[in-house]
Amino acid sequence: MKTSFYLDDIKEQLRRFAPPTHVINWRDRWRASVGALCGLLTASWSSYLIFGNGGIPLLIAPMGASAVLIFTLPTSPLAQPWSVIVGNMISAVVGVCFAQLFPAQAGVAAIAVALAVLAMFSVRSLHPPGGAIALLAVMGGPSIERLAWHYVLAPVALQSVSLIICALLYHKLQGGSYPQSSAHQINLHQTGDQAISTRLGVSDEDLDAVLARQGKIIDISRADLRKLIMQTEIQAQQRHRTRIQCSDIMSHHLITVQFETPLEQCWQLLRTHKIGSLPVISDGGTIIGMLSLIDFLKQADLDVYHDFDLRLRQMLDQARILSGSEVQVAGHIMSTNPLTAQCDSNVLELVPLFSDRGLHSIPIVDDDGKLCGMVTQSDLIGALYQMQRNQVNTSPSNP
CATH class of the missing domain: 3.10.580.10 (CBS-domain)
Known part of the structure; x- marks a missing residue:
C-alpha cells in the first residue's frame, strides 16, 4: 500500500515535466519557421553587405534565440523592438566590460549574465537572448575578443536591428500586428471615458494588482491578457446560456x-x-x-x-x-x-x-x-x- 502511494506520487511529479499541449495550428507554425529563416538570413546578409566575409561573425548564436521569440511570440513583451535592440545592446556592454577587465572564466561569465539581467530590468528591456549576448562577449574566444567594443555595434546592434526590420515587414505581410502597442485603448469619441468593457470588466488597475500579488513575470502583453480574459468570459457565457446565432x-x-x-x-x-x-x-x-x-x-x-x-x-x-x-x-x-x-x-x-x-x-x-x-x-x-x-x-x- 505504501509502495503504491509512493509510485503514484512519483508519477504525478513526472507528469509535471510532460510537454504542454500545442494549440497552434500548422499554418502558424510554418509561418513562424519561415519568418525565423527570413530574419536570420537578413541579419547575416546585412553583416556581409557592410563588413564582407571575415570582418565580423556573419551570425552570432544569440540571434537564433531572438528570432524564435520575434517570430513565434510576436505579442510577447520580451519580443518587442525595444526589448530586442536595447536588451541585446546593454547586455553586450556589460559583457564587453567584464571581458576587458577579467579573464575569460566561467565564473566571470556567470556574473556578467547576472548583471546583464539587472541592467535589462533597469531599462525595461528584458530579452532572454541578452544573457547569451553577455556570455558570448566573455567566453566567445579570439574571434569575439578582437572586436572589443565594436562587438556592441556589430554584430549585436546591426543584427538585432536587421531582425526587427525583417519582422516588421514579415508580420505586416502576414496581416499581423507587430510591434504591440502598450498604449491604452483609444476612446473613439475622444472623451475621458474608458471603453465599456473596461468600465464593467477588467481594468489596468485590476491587472496591476493581481500581477503584483503574483510577483512573477508574465510573458504576455497587457492588451492580449485583457483580450484573453474577455474572450474566456464570453466562452463561459456561451456554455451556460441559450445560444443565439x-x-x-x-x-x-x-x-x-x-x-x-x-x-x-x-x-x-x-x-x-x-x-x-x-x-x-x-x-x-x-x-x-x-x-x-x-x-x-x-x-x-x-x-x-x-x-x-x-x-x-x-x-x-x-x-x-x-x-x-x-x-x-x-x-x-x-x-x-x-x-x-x-x-x-x-x-x-x-x-x-x-x-x-x-x-x-x-x-x-x-x-x-x-x-x-x-x-x-x-x-x-x-x-x-x-x-x-x-x-x-x-x-x-x-x-
Whole structure:
C-alpha cells in the first residue's frame, strides 16, 4: 500500500515535466519557421553587405534565440523592438566590460549574465537572448575578443536591428500586428471615458494588482491578457446560456449599393430608409465596404457646421454632374475592409465589437464571404434581453 502511494506520487511529479499541449495550428507554425529563416538570413546578409566575409561573425548564436521569440511570440513583451535592440545592446556592454577587465572564466561569465539581467530590468528591456549576448562577449574566444567594443555595434546592434526590420515587414505581410502597442485603448469619441468593457470588466488597475500579488513575470502583453480574459468570459457565457446565432436576429432584407452606385443615389437611400450605413457589395454578392453618413461628412470636409447644407449639396452635385470628378461613386468614399461576423457566430461575440470598436451595425456573411444580413445595436440588445429572460425562466428558483 505504501509502495503504491509512493509510485503514484512519483508519477504525478513526472507528469509535471510532460510537454504542454500545442494549440497552434500548422499554418502558424510554418509561418513562424519561415519568418525565423527570413530574419536570420537578413541579419547575416546585412553583416556581409557592410563588413564582407571575415570582418565580423556573419551570425552570432544569440540571434537564433531572438528570432524564435520575434517570430513565434510576436505579442510577447520580451519580443518587442525595444526589448530586442536595447536588451541585446546593454547586455553586450556589460559583457564587453567584464571581458576587458577579467579573464575569460566561467565564473566571470556567470556574473556578467547576472548583471546583464539587472541592467535589462533597469531599462525595461528584458530579452532572454541578452544573457547569451553577455556570455558570448566573455567566453566567445579570439574571434569575439578582437572586436572589443565594436562587438556592441556589430554584430549585436546591426543584427538585432536587421531582425526587427525583417519582422516588421514579415508580420505586416502576414496581416499581423507587430510591434504591440502598450498604449491604452483609444476612446473613439475622444472623451475621458474608458471603453465599456473596461468600465464593467477588467481594468489596468485590476491587472496591476493581481500581477503584483503574483510577483512573477508574465510573458504576455497587457492588451492580449485583457483580450484573453474577455474572450474566456464570453466562452463561459456561451456554455451556460441559450445560444443565439447571428442568423437568428439579423435583418435579411438589406438596402445595398455597389462600387459604381452614384453618390446622389446613395444619399437618397440613406435618407429614404433612415439608416446610418449601406453595405457595398460586388457583383458576386461579397461585401467590399461600408458607406456611412460619416463618410459623406468626411468627404465634404465639414469641420464646422457653417454652410453645412451648402457644402454637402455641392459635393453631391459635383458627383452627379462632373463626369471627370474624382469622387463620383460609392466606392470612392466607402470604408474598406469592414468588420464582419459569420451567420453561425454567437451573438455574444458581437458585444466587444459594438461596445469598444464604435460600430453601429455589423455585416453578417456566409462561409463564402457573401453578405446575408446585418445586425444592429438594437438587434443585439433585444437578443441579450431575450437570453436573460430565458435564463431567469429556466433557473431552479422559477419552476
